[in-house]
Amino acid sequence: MNRRRLLRTTAAALPFLHSLWSWVLSPIQAAAADRSMSRVRPTHPEWPSQASWDRLNQEVGGQLEKVRSPLAACMEAPSSPRCTDVFKELKNPYYLGDEVGLTQTLGWVDGWTSQPSAYAVAARTTGDVVAAVNFARENNLRLVVKGGGHSYQGTSCAPDSLVIWTRKMNAVTLHDAFVATGCAGQQPPQPAVTVEAGAIWGHVYDAVTTKAGRYVQGGGCLTVGVAGLIQSGGFGSFSKAYGMAAASLLGAEIVTADGEVRIANACTNPDLFWGIKGGGGGSLGVVTRLTLRTHELPQFFGAVFATIKAASDAAFRRLIGQILEFYSAALFNPHWGEQIRLRPGNVLDIAMVFQGLDQQKTETVWRPFLDWLEGAPQDFSLDSEPMIMAVPARNFWDPAILTKLPGLVIADDRPGAPKANLFWAGNVGEAGQVLHGYQSAWLPSFLLQPGQQGRLADALFAATRHWGISLHFNKGLAGASAEAIEAARDTATNPAVLDAFALAISGAEGPPAYPGIPGHEPDVPTARRHAAAIDNAMTEARKLPAVGSYVSESDFFDEAWRESFWGSNYARLLAVKDKYDPDGLFFVHHGVGSERWSADGFTRVT
Template identity: 70%
Template sequence: MLASAQAAVSGALTRVRPGDPGWPSEAQWNELSQQVGNALVKVQSPLVACLNAPDSDDCRQLFRELKNPYFLGDEVGLTQTLGWVDAWTSTPSVYAVAARNTNDVVVAVNFARRNNLRLVVKGGGHSYQGTSNAPDSLLVWTRKMNNITVQDAFVGTGCEGHAAPVRAVTAGAGALWAHVYDAVTTKAGGYVQGGGCMTVGVAGLIQSGGFGSFSKAYGLAAGSLLEAEVVTADGAVRIANACTNPDLFWALKGGGGGSLGVVTRLTLRVHELPETFGAVNMTIKATSTSAFRRLIGVIIDFYNQNLMNPHWGEQIRFRRDNVLTISMVFQGLSRSEAQAIWQPFMDTLAASPDDFKVEFSPLKIVAISARSFWAPTLFKKLLGFISTDDRPGAPDDNIFWSGNRGEAGQVLHGYESAWLPAALLQDDRRQTLADTLFAATRQWSVSLHVNKGLAGAPAEAVAAARNTATNLAALDAFALLIAGAEGPPAYPGIQGHEPDTALARRDRQAIGRAMAEVRKLVPDAGSYVAESNFFDADWQRSFWGSNYSRLLAIKDQYDPDGLFFVHHGVGSERWSADGFTKIV
């Protein structure tokens, strides 16, 4: 009552911080610890040791370990990205509940609500926006909730008699995609649509919508969600599926992690596994600016004619140094079929040897059994495709794509994305698209993530995506264009390891200029919530478009007081930037 009166007078409700009169006493924290079976952790970042001794052996070892995503994920006080210059810095919570079960989550949520605490949720910790950390907060850490079970005949709660049993996998909120792929594909011979990066958490990806390498075939990861268990702000444990709490179920599918509750368990559809997965990798250097402009047009024409279909995914990258890199994957094709598809493109390059120099590689097109795609075979390790968790005693299935190592411990300089509608590939518009991409590359490198747009996907995959909260722009897009920049692991105040702020600001400005060229062509392009600009002032429209008003209504239903806050999350416009003060 007193708090309500104070809020009415001041015009704001403020969460408590350490040292405030309302901060829980040591006795209250001890009681919380007992209620969660000693799963309460007093958090300290490992980086603190480096602040005092930046030249020590321990600090040098720590900065080596910061390039291991499994080390980062296992540290309660760290996040996979260490910050974003001028935006946020990875800062540990005061306490964390290292939840082992749903009851631990319930107890933590109730404690935060009753004591007016800033609450943070972290699973895999892969948040470019910094949403899985906040100073002066209580963290619900779900990493230990990582059980994975494959089921042959799943029917959702309340759906009995309304839905046919389907093959499915149930994963705890803290499970990582590498381990889910191992259980579903390598061991059980099925396919589940997840993330391209193997160390991303299952719950975070689903709540972001979730694109993976083969989304052009299987759609959004959220489109395969069958059921979720979630702890809402009132401490209730709710089942959300098409038959039970369907509004919450819809919102969890792409409405953004950490805004609607703490997801504790998810069940996803298991699809039939194709016989083969494969990859195409090549680098082409244009010998002049005019040749590069032509090369962009050639690959855009080729993509439109041959690759905008369920077989193909991943990236086509245009660099500032007049280099085109192709890092694509395919499914359901043999190596010879993939080679035949690419032969006309190779013939075009070969016809202009003075303009285009192709980096030769005998492995530019490979195909393997789909069942072994995520298996850490010696072949993939020797060729450098796959890296492993190198800590002593680490599990054998702690693997990740070597290409993702650059993201481990990164400090972002800038990052923006935009969905490009498939209409740009029409005959009368492709040249304009190519010219726009060329103009953007004069400022910064840009990449087309063709698996992150669902144009060309099967109708059922598009329909499932339409029934999620994800921006509808993704359904009509042939690709998500991304421009980003990052630096190595760094942290303010650690001598010799501080972020290069001047370089970061120059990079961010260049990215902004590149994206300005793109927006001349697509002024109202949506942006993917998980891969987006921290500073986007129009984030509601960018991330969710016409779905935002429905999301906000569901937020009001399940979290009317705004216990769950993340930067640019649903309802966050009602709070100060740090999530501590409600703006009335």
């Protein structure tokens, strides 16, 4: 056959060959499409065999666990002594953190319920994390990352998933002169601390401040995980002095969706580095190690507590106006943090902390406000004498000191628990809670101007006619140092925080409860009433306007979450996501790129 005839014959055969190959390949292509569109569950034939799980277990040194929630005992026998013991322990955040099948919050009525994964890798090394990531990707599994487990949004649990549990990765290492990888000659050596992903802030403060005499910017709650807080932006009690926790990040080790171990800092993978500074936990990879700058301690840390009851609505409105005027004049600076709470019943709670002031200076600061209260005894009463105390900063988180102060902390009461396992008594309500509702919004600093304070006070008073609202002054950076604000500008957090003087929060929760356990089920009607009241309260606040929301403390049902959490930064975050996780292995509710997936993270929708 000559060449011309061969070409004509081949050309004639092409349509037939195309049809034949389409018929042969279509099931393969369909299967590939299905694989990319939907993750597998234990009921699917593609779910890994027991032999596959056994191989993973060998690869991670026997650290693979088949997960069973302690609440399963209550499902089987709700009135048994064992179930009674479980519900007692649910008020201990250390117990919750040490149980892979539980989370610090047990759910959100009408939103989500804490459910255990199918399997967990209790990672001890970065290599364990790599093995788990590769296994999840290769077997098309729903993957979850759990560190401290404090997510209000339910992002550290999912049924039918593989969870990478970093609790056992908790080493803390101090440096006198740290230079990030690849940054030699570009950054000066500086004091720092390297913390593995499973560490919690109470233990880190004990290592850095109590034992080493330095300060690291972290969270206020002692049992919150370090990695989760940093990736959410991170506000601690002293944020107006030391900035956001994420802004103190010097470098991180992170396992990305391809199973690669990457270093992220200002000089190496800077786009990924920026993304994990406030881009939300669990969306870009598994952070295994973080290095944070440490700071010289001030001479003193301290706190001010008081509860004031107003005798009438009119008096309460005056009290709100007065505390705002006092805050603007005396507390709107880097010395002060934490919150005031405005409650129905015309009650105002003061729970403020400070740094860099001694006892006498602090009492002098508060004297004008206390004199104002004493001048109107017919309108205002105090539950007890205000508590003002300053302590040497090195003792602020010292377990030996804290346990001697009545009512301040609660100890982990399990046999053999470390003495450093303490948590603030004020956080006990959060352990094992079921959320009824929770919303937040940043309050712009112009509202503190004299001509605007009345408007702000009116809105807050109107909010308290529906539900309580608190002003978290350390979760807004207006009033902070110029250095702290500039550092925060280079994070992924919503830029609205830069000019916010506080984060307004309204929320409600119920005690530990779980659907399907008689005698221990959530109170759904009450929760829905609370949720409606919270919505009404925050509607009043948003008339100011109040803008955005903090990703870690936000509304599960916020439809505008991209704008709320990240504002103008979202497009850049999504580009980082597409570069390092193009197939969406990492999914969390209202996380970067989650709009492409079903609510449970199992089915791709775009």
